[in-house]
Amino acid sequence: MIPTETIVALATPSGAGAIAVIRLSGRAAIAIAANIFVSVSGKDLTKQKTHTIHLGHIVSEGKTYDQVLVSIFKNPNSYTGEDVVEISCHGSTFIQQQIIQLLLRMGAKMAQPGEFTLRAFLNGKLDLSQAEAVADLIASDNEASHQIAMQQMRGGFSNEIVQLRQELLNFASLIELELDFAEEDVEFADRSQFNELLNRIEFVLKRLIDSFAVGNVIKNGIPIAIVGEPNVGKSTLLNALLNEERAIVSDIAGTTRDTIEDELVIEGIGFRFIDTAGIRETTDHVESIGIKKTFEKIEQAQVVVYLVDSSQLSVVGSQMTVDHMKNEIEQIRNKYPNKKLLTVINKKDLLSTEMLSKLETELTTVNRQQYTLFISAKNNIGIDELKQRLLSFVNTGALRNNETIVTNSRHYDSLLKALEEIQKVKWGLESNLSSDLMAIDIREALFHFGEITGEVTNDELLGNIFANFCIGK
Known part of the structure; x- marks a missing residue:
């Protein structure tokens, strides 16, 4: 049932500002709104046209609270499809609360999230x-997540789903019709066309499902763990990437005893x-807790940057240091086979040309994926190249081509279930399964399509989705 009571909320962020919108x-x-608004030109607010703005004052019992602008949007041509009024007042928290309390006394109720x-x-x-894309748009904090949210809010994703669902529904109707004429043994649905449709639906569903891997990291950010032994320059590298003194830098090994996180676009x-x-054997209890957290963060990361101090390596003298590094790389690769591993050799500026050449040759045989970079975090050498290498780990092709990208785990789950049902229907078609059994799987696929766009829903689902919104949206 669609609610009919009038709701009110602050649409701008809470706190003092130049302007607030109620x-x-x-x-x-x-x-x-007309009960507390007095137009400077004597207009009756209830008789004004839609999409108009009016200057006046908020007045109650002879007391003037503020000079405001009132915008009117009449149904159905408004955001909610109902009559909407937006009051732009001065941003004092006192004024905001006074106006909202007046509106509540006049019969409005506070809006829920x-x-x-x-x-x-x-x-x-x-x-x-x-609707879910609206929340994603509000939460977007980089260009890519903003682009995806805008595409979905304009209906790019739902249009694909609606079209596929409608085509499947048309065939489903013919299949159901066959059941009514089962004794006549007739076929209303062209099986070859139906098979082509199922193949196309399967292809689109797989593409959308595959896009979730990209969409999820774009929406939530790509976690990258910077790991290595103590005092190799991990904190210096973080500061260089962020271009600020975010982490404490010291020559003392074990300075960083906890994980430090920050984001870069x-x-x-x-x-x-x-x-x-830093990962090492230690008897320091606090440091050992930090090292334990390091391994936990590696589990959560999608990319591992293994940082090595070049001054600790030697291909001329003691070969043990290079062998040790090889073992470390192999251990990380074997323990986390599904993670991208990037080996970064720090303090490049301290290496002679001859030593740099020898290390490059040696490390080419160490890292099978050849993701090895030489940098100087302290002198900002190779940082831009490192950023580009990290960017290469993200499949941005779909984003550049403006393809539909799935970012919502609820959509992803429904797509997986729909694909499973479509594959059952395909198997049934190839096995000459009876129409009544195929119809069951088709109905299930249609159900999961409908879950995405809201054609199939329930109060619990809606409550879970909209509870995560801000109050004024």
């Missing part, structure tokens, strides 16, 4: 995937760098 939505929104967008969904202004993609405690 939003009303519901059947009585304009009438409630996401209730404005929920009403937009219930009134058919947005489908469910578009590289060409629109968010990267979450984790500076970890």
